[in-house]
Structure formats: structure tokens, C-alpha cells
Amino acid sequence: MKEGKNVRKATVPVDMSSEQKEILGIISKRQLIYFIIGGSIIYMYTPFVFKLTSNVLVSIILCMIAAAPTAAAAIFLALYKVEKYHMNLDKYFLVKAQYRTQLGNWRKGR
Structure with missing residues (x-):
């Protein structure tokens, strides 16, 4: 190095294993696909659950209860990361x- 110049x-740190957040800088394509699939599944069965009762308030509560497991699974698969691996x-x-x-069954070679 040359004398008289401060070289810093x-x-x-670069995380090479993380995925790029391509949709508005918030979510990745993989996460967006999980949200779309989860939303589509909920959209398919919610009308059937809504028609089970004549009371609108009860129908809305039933729809929310029915949609919760699917939404939780989609969110969990999209956002959770196993830190150990x-x-x-x-x-x-x-x-x-x-x-x-x-x-498989591994044998010593012949």
C-alpha cells in the first residue's frame, strides 16, 4: 500500500441464500404463488359454507372459521423459514x- 493514504x-455481509423480493419489494414470486393458491382454494369453498345457514352473521362467522386453516397453511408455507437448515x-x-x-439396501461392492 501507498504511504500517506488512508485505505479502509x-x-x-451478503446473504446469497435468500430469495429476491420482486413484487413491490415486499414478497417474492414463490410467496405470491402460495397466496394466490390459498386464496383460490378459499374462494372455491366459501360460497358453499355461506349457504349453509340463512343468518348472514352466522354464515360470515362460519366462513371465517372454515377459511382459517387454509389461510394459516398458505401463510405458514409462504413465510416460515427453517433456520437450522x-x-x-x-x-x-x-x-x-x-x-x-x-x-436403500447398501452392500459392499464386488
């Missing part, structure tokens, strides 16, 4: 599901 070095929950489930197919 700084390391910038640095993976999103859906990717973690895929890896776990494929693990069983990779098990």
Missing part, C-alpha cells in the same frame, strides 16, 4: 419427502 476496507418450509418438506426414496 469493509466487508459487506437455511431453507424455506416448502423446500424443507420436499427434501424430507425425497429422503425416503433415496434410502
